[in-house]
Amino acid sequence: MSDEKKQPAALVLGAGIAGIQTALDIANAGFQVYLVERLPSVGGHMAQLDKTFPTLDCSACILTPKMVDVASHPNIELMTYSELLGVTEQAGMFRAKVLKKARYVDISKCTGCGDCAKVCPVVVPNEFDVEMADRHAIYVPFPQAVPNKYTIDKRGWPPCKDACPAHIDVQGYVALIGQRKFAEALALIRQTIPFPGVIGRVCNHPCETACNRGQYDQPIAICALKRFVADWEKETEPLPPVEVHRDQAVAIIGAGPAGLTAAHDLALYGYRVVVFEALPVAGGMLAAGIPAYRLPRSVLEAEIARIQALGVEIKLNTPIGREGNPSLEDLRRDFDAILITVGAHQELQLRIEGEELEGVVPGVLFLRACNLKSHGPAIGLDLTARKVAVVGGGNVAIDAARSALRLGAELVTIVYRRSRTEMPASPWEVEDAEEEGVRFQFLANPIRILGRDGQVVGLECIRMELGEPDASGRRRPIPIPGSEFVLEVDVVIPAIGQTPDLGFMGEGKLAVTRWGTLAVDADTLATNLPGVFAGGDAVSGPATAIQAIAAGKQAAESIHRFLQGEELARPPKGLPVVPYEEVDLRRARKQARAEMPKLSPDIRAADFDEVELGFTEAQAVAEAQRCLNCAFCSECRQCVIACQAHAIVHDMQDETVELEVGAIVVATGFDLFDATLEPEFGYGRYPNVITGLQFERLSSASGPTAGKIQLNGQVPKDIVFIHCVGSRHKQVDVEYCSRVCCMYTAKQAHLAHDKVPDARVTVFYMDVRAFGKGFEEFYDRVREEGIIYRRGNPSEIYKRGDKLIVRAEDTLLGQTVEVPADLVVLATGVRPRDDADRLAEMLGLERSEDGFFAELHPELRPVDTRRRGVFLAGTCQSPKDIPDAVAQAKAAAAGAIVTLSQLRRQMDEMEDGGEA
Amino acid sequence: MKVNAREFAREYTLLECIQCGRCTGGCPVSMKTALNIRGLIYQLLIEDTFSPASLDELWDCTNCLTCTIRCPKDIRPADVIIGLRGFIVGEGKGVPPRIRDALMSAFTRGNTLGFATEDRDSWTEGLPFEVKNILDEGQADLLYYVGCTPAYDPRVQPVTRALATVFYEAGIDFGTLGVDEVCCGNEIRRIGEAEGFASMVEEFREVCKEFQAGRMVTVSPHCFNAFKNEYGELPFPVQHYTQFLTELIDTGKLTFRREVRKKVTYHDPCFLGKHNQVYDEPRYILQRLPGLEFEDLDRSRERSVCCEGGGGRMWAEGTNVEVRLAHQRVRDAVDLGAEVLAVACPFCLLTLEDAVKILGLDDKIQVMDIMELVIQAL
Numbered sequence A: 001m002s003d004e005k006k007q008p009a010a011l012v013l014g015a016g017i018a019g020i021q022t023a024l025d026i027a028n029a030g031f032q033v034y035l036v037e038r039l040p041s042v043g044g045h046m047a048q049l050d051k052t053f054p055t056l057d058c059s060a061c062i063l064t065p066k067m068v069d070v071a072s073h074p075n076i077e078l079m080t081y082s083e084l085l086g087v088t089e090q091a092g093m094f095r096a097k098v099l100k101k102a103r104y105v106d107i108s109k110c111t112g113c114g115d116c117a118k119v120c121p122v123v124v125p126n127e128f129d130v131e132m133a134d135r136h137a138i139y140v141p142f143p144q145a146v147p148n149k150y151t152i153d154k155r156g157w158p159p160c161k162d163a164c165p166a167h168i169d170v171q172g173y174v175a176l177i178g179q180r181k182f183a184e185a186l187a188l189i190r191q192t193i194p195f196p197g198v199i200g201r202v203c204n205h206p207c208e209t210a211c212n213r214g215q216y217d218q219p220i221a222i223c224a225l226k227r228f229v230a231d232w233e234k235e236t237e238p239l240p241p242v243e244v245h246r247d248q249a250v251a252i253i254g255a256g257p258a259g260l261t262a263a264h265d266l267a268l269y270g271y272r273v274v275v276f277e278a279l280p281v282a283g284g285m286l287a288a289g290i291p292a293y294r295l296p297r298s299v300l301e302a303e304i305a306r307i308q309a310l311g312v313e314i315k316l317n318t319p320i321g322r323e324g325n326p327s328l329e330d331l332r333r334d335f336d337a338i339l340i341t342v343g344a345h346q347e348l349q350l351r352i353e354g355e356e357l358e359g360v361v362p363g364v365l366f367l368r369a370c371n372l373k374s375h376g377p378a379i380g381l382d383l384t385a386r387k388v389a390v391v392g393g394g395n396v397a398i399d400a401a402r403s404a405l406r407l408g409a410e411l412v413t414i415v416y417r418r419s420r421t422e423m424p425a426s427p428w429e430v431e432d433a434e435e436e437g438v439r440f441q442f443l444a445n446p447i448r449i450l451g452r453d454g455q456v457v458g459l460e461c462i463r464m465e466l467g468e469p470d471a472s473g474r475r476r477p478i479p480i481p482g483s484e485f486v487l488e489v490d491v492v493i494p495a496i497g498q499t500p501d502l503g504f505m506g507e508g509k510l511a512v513t514r515w516g517t518l519a520v521d522a523d524t525l526a527t528n529l530p531g532v533f534a535g536g537d538a539v540s541g542p543a544t545a546i547q548a549i550a551a552g553k554q555a556a557e558s559i560h561r562f563l564q565g566e567e568l569a570r571p572p573k574g575l576p577v578v579p580y581e582e583v584d585l586r587r588a589r590k591q592a593r594a595e596m597p598k599l600s601p602d603i604r605a606a607d608f609d610e611v612e613l614g615f616t617e618a619q620a621v622a623e624a625q626r627c628l629n630c631a632f633c634s635e636c637r638q639c640v641i642a643c644q645a646h647a648i649v650h651d652m653q654d655e656t657v658e659l660e661v662g663a664i665v666v667a668t669g670f671d672l673f674d675a676t677l678e679p680e681f682g683y684g685r686y687p688n689v690i691t692g693l694q695f696e697r698l699s700s701a702s703g704p705t706a707g708k709i710q711l712n713g714q715v716p717k718d719i720v721f722i723h724c725v726g727s728r729h730k731q732v733d734v735e736y737c738s739r740v741c742c743m744y745t746a747k748q749a750h751l752a753h754d755k756v757p758d759a760r761v762t763v764f765y766m767d768v769r770a771f772g773k774g775f776e777e778f779y780d781r782v783r784e785e786g787i788i789y790r791r792g793n794p795s796e797i798y799k800r801g802d803k804l805i806v807r808a809e810d811t812l813l814g815q816t817v818e819v820p821a822d823l824v825v826l827a828t829g830v831r832p833r834d835d836a837d838r839l840a841e842m843l844g845l846e847r848s849e850d851g852f853f854a855e856l857h858p859e860l861r862p863v864d865t866r867r868r869g870v871f872l873a874g875t876c877q878s879p880k881d882i883p884d885a886v887a888q889a890k891a892a893a894a895g896a897i898v899t900l901s902q903l904r905r906q907m908d909e910m911e912d913g914g915e916a
Numbered sequence B: 001m002k003v004n005a006r007e008f009a010r011e012y013t014l015l016e017c018i019q020c021g022r023c024t025g026g027c028p029v030s031m032k033t034a035l036n037i038r039g040l041i042y043q044l045l046i047e048d049t050f051s052p053a054s055l056d057e058l059w060d061c062t063n064c065l066t067c068t069i070r071c072p073k074d075i076r077p078a079d080v081i082i083g084l085r086g087f088i089v090g091e092g093k094g095v096p097p098r099i100r101d102a103l104m105s106a107f108t109r110g111n112t113l114g115f116a117t118e119d120r121d122s123w124t125e126g127l128p129f130e131v132k133n134i135l136d137e138g139q140a141d142l143l144y145y146v147g148c149t150p151a152y153d154p155r156v157q158p159v160t161r162a163l164a165t166v167f168y169e170a171g172i173d174f175g176t177l178g179v180d181e182v183c184c185g186n187e188i189r190r191i192g193e194a195e196g197f198a199s200m201v202e203e204f205r206e207v208c209k210e211f212q213a214g215r216m217v218t219v220s221p222h223c224f225n226a227f228k229n230e231y232g233e234l235p236f237p238v239q240h241y242t243q244f245l246t247e248l249i250d251t252g253k254l255t256f257r258r259e260v261r262k263k264v265t266y267h268d269p270c271f272l273g274k275h276n277q278v279y280d281e282p283r284y285i286l287q288r289l290p291g292l293e294f295e296d297l298d299r300s301r302e303r304s305v306c307c308e309g310g311g312g313r314m315w316a317e318g319t320n321v322e323v324r325l326a327h328q329r330v331r332d333a334v335d336l337g338a339e340v341l342a343v344a345c346p347f348c349l350l351t352l353e354d355a356v357k358i359l360g361l362d363d364k365i366q367v368m369d370i371m372e373l374v375i376q377a378l
């Protein structure tokens, strides 16, 4: 006996009725069949139909048993959600490469219960219902689907998630807020970052810049939505402390966002974590730099408390490497790994005359003084009647200026050497500052601080103009000679940039870059000392909180790998980003972004109360619902929680398999004509102009209206069917007759009449092609039921009042008529598949003039192709009805079986010869 | 004279006709007059000879081209009408008198309206700048082809001046043919006067040798259509003014300072839209005007309805004067809540404005050429 594996197998491409029939016949003849279908379920168009002409059988009833058969047949391997990638041929055998697309659901575990879809917040039009109904991102296309397994429609990463340095599941939490699932949204954010309330306030939100909706109208207010859920949770219930189950310990130097995020993640991994902080408060720049009017202290403190509750120990007032405190070397001895996240707190000097004068306060020190009340030099915290100049254009400068106003300063001027557009500060901060009364001197640079009796009395500046762009891409400022002027001020706050204070390193064994930041491996954040890692501003120079948090996460992951003795480098993450062009805008409507309520400028500039007031619940929900769901699946992971079978695998990968087959049957079917190409019928414009396939869904008991003929709850009184839309029409490049529309229209007219007996049903036709067995009789029956057939193909449809008007010439009367309608059904024709070109090239097939795949001889070789071993079945060869598609499928199966039998004989002979 | 129907059917590719009736079904006058183009085609298909002379309804056709864009078999039913009119004109009998007058005037005076040739540049009166004569100077970047109605009709002259003003303001080097400009012949050709039209084309091509121009821009879509599609290859590209203005806006040469606080809708002229697929530019211009609120009519673009002013119908009333398409068009615009029904064609302007007057809707809606709105926004 020949080896089982040598049994030549067949590949059937497409599992519509034709592909299903072919597969069953070949399998029943004893050959192995791979049935490849690109959609999640088998069934093809026939599964979408209500009844079938001419017998009026229920389509699902006669098809479903066959669908079940292909799934359970021992000789058939069903490969749904799969595509053919290429075919090579050798000695009469084909090698087919098939892509099994990731379903993100393990179908060996999925029970089809649908618990996941109930919680999925993403709703999109269901293709199976031709957009007459919706589905979720996790779905089965229809209840009788085979296999009855869920699939997640994931199109990639949304740009928001990609742009976020920490890759927060933005689309996910936005979608959950849209569904008022605030707790779930917050939990999802916390899966990535421990600071939702902080980041929801202070983030520079690159996600919003990237947001695809920005190209449609305005970006989603992603940041404010994050704040909304953080605020929504009134009292923070701290997480229960995690049991330290690993005996290793990590020391973190610096309790800023980078250090604390790493501490949080490492605690969750199960390590003992101690954070050493030089200042008397935890939070780094969040506490010492950012003023309370942007970030109330209680918000920060609550989020830090949650981290401490995990068992993280924070030792304040402990500057590592300073007199009386442990040194880096001490820590290396006592801990298994060290993370340095000391930030960049040393203000750069202006390097001009007069910087030593009383009244000159570096920006970072000034903010620290404001925030910590005690710390800092002796300018006092009362600036009443004083005039202040702040030098610089970044966020520190803006924060210092707005704080100075709040401390009573009479006049605050920001001096910046370039123009407004080049300012690194966030534009909305600049606007807020301006509203509060901060003045700006753009294109001016300080050259000298003037003093009297050791006190600042003025700042001498020179005017600048912008020259060629420099390395940063911004135009370089050039002084204009002779344009000096003096600002009369008594306080000067330089805020032109910061560097890390690396005094703690002592021995100086850590490698440093030429910008004075710590040198690390960009992927792993490892320094040159084994077991010592670094991240945040200390590595990048002054950047943003979310970048620091991202670095903290990255460091925690590296340290975990290091402590587990794993390879440090981590596998790349992420999916391709969904570009705007690929976003599904079918349901999008223009709608302005929600505006953040704020205290009015005159009230808010008086104290340090929070300026932005946060969204109301209604605002937040409406804003969240603007999200375009760019990637379909939002990775909110609600399904993961809901699925009791643990079947959901969000990081599943596509898979490619190679199949060796002796015959290929192509049964890829047809596409429907796009009715918008005949704009005179107003398809896509009038909701009550639909296509024949949409009518099938409307009429189907499993369809969007459970089989009732109604649109928006209205039962139509006048129903008009129009033949030949997208058929026999040179101007839309379809010269052929689609062969099924006359009969399916007759069937649908019958169904319409049957379901709405008092409706007036009119069919406009040019000829009625009732050529098949039982067809003419069926056509007779339909007319006898009282359906009106009028000869003439309508020319256009327009609205009059709330009726549609179908304008046509009744060619038998020779009169132009206007027929009112509540529902118009376009008998849209049948087209070759969109990707027929690709497939033809892959398989070496020819196409006939109409674009369908060409058979070898129109009369005598109807299922063979130019390529030996490749056969055609069903509508991929030409438009046809189900009886013809099935007949041809059986013929193709016979062709394939002949080829496979010959191959088997050859194999057997070779084997016998070998044995002899 | 009888038409040889067999020959005619072959020449006009009528043998492919499947008698679907889309042409007649879409024909805007088919519901109010006896004109049935599908029926005419049917007769041409089944008869040996055919006599068009007594068919008054042939003069009802406005040549809006709806039949032609709807025909699934790529037949050009509108051309069939022109062909049949040609036999009548050739014969001389059965031509409506006012059409005969327009033809006569076009050949003797160079305009279809019976005005004096030497007044053709009278529209320039009152302009604060000189309009250059391209024949005197020998060249210009832009040849401004004015056209008969825009040159003489007092209602349309402000449109003509507005366009010249925009050229001037945008710093365009433009010139006209002055009093030597003659009718484009678009309607002449549609009346069926094929020979006369052919000689007009010949003459114009001769005149073109006397100057150089970078492009030609017309006020009227009718002139635009003739020069673009029926004059053969000309030494310069031909544009309708809405296309040229779109370019000016895109390149920043035309900017708007003043608001036009009006709700405006737009009627697609057949010779701009259906004949030449210029649908986007007029809307683009309107939507660029500050303060203007734009909304399309339900029947717009390729689904637009003719105002009944084209194809010679400016001069012939047709067989049913009671029902006018322009009336429905105006009512639709009023129902939409529009204060202005904008057009980009002198015939549409006159026809629709007449309809507004007859319906007594002057207080509700105004018919304006796009140029008249543009000039308000400068």
Ligand SMILES: Cc1cc2nc3c(=O)[nH]c(=O)nc-3n(C[C@H](O)[C@H](O)[C@H](O)COP(=O)(O)OP(=O)(O)OC[C@H]3O[C@@H](n4cnc5c(N)ncnc54)[C@H](O)[C@@H]3O)c2cc1C
Pocket: A013, A014, A015, A016, A017, A018, A019, A036, A037, A038, A039, A042, A043, A044, A045, A046, A049, A051, A052, A053, A054, A082, A083, A084, A667, A668, A669, A670, A672, A692, A693, A694, A696, A740, A744, A747, A833, A839, A873, A874, A875, A876, A880, A881, A882, A883, A885
């Ligand atoms: C509105 C309407 C009503 C109709 N009503 C009737 C009726 O009442 N009676 C009747 O007899 N006929 C009817 N028909 C015709 C009937 O739908 C078709 O005859 C039948 O669906 C053809 O089956 P098929 O297998 O050839 O193609 P399809 O049904 O189109 O199936 C092809 C399958 O191949 C898959 N596929 C495509 N490309 C690939 C690829 N590259 N790789 C893998 N898989 C691929 C598709 O996803 C699909 O599942 C109707 C048609 C329409 C449009």
Ligand code: SF4
Pocket: A116, A119, A120, A121, A122, A136, A137, A138, A152, A153, A632, A633, A634, A635, A636, A637, A638, A639, A640
């Ligand atoms: S992760 Fe969320 S959006 Fe994606 S399928 Fe699951 S529930 Fe739906």
Ligand code: SF4
Pocket: A158, A159, A160, A161, A170, A171, A174, A210, A211, A212, A213, A220, A222, A626, A627, A628, A629, A630, A631
């Ligand atoms: S529209 Fe939604 S999913 Fe798309 S980028 Fe914006 S927030 Fe993200």
Ligand code: SF4
Pocket: B016, B017, B018, B019, B020, B021, B022, B023, B024, B038, B041, B067, B070, B071, B072, B073, B074, B075, B077
């Ligand atoms: S639309 Fe074309 S095919 Fe149909 S009747 Fe008219 S000319 Fe004939």
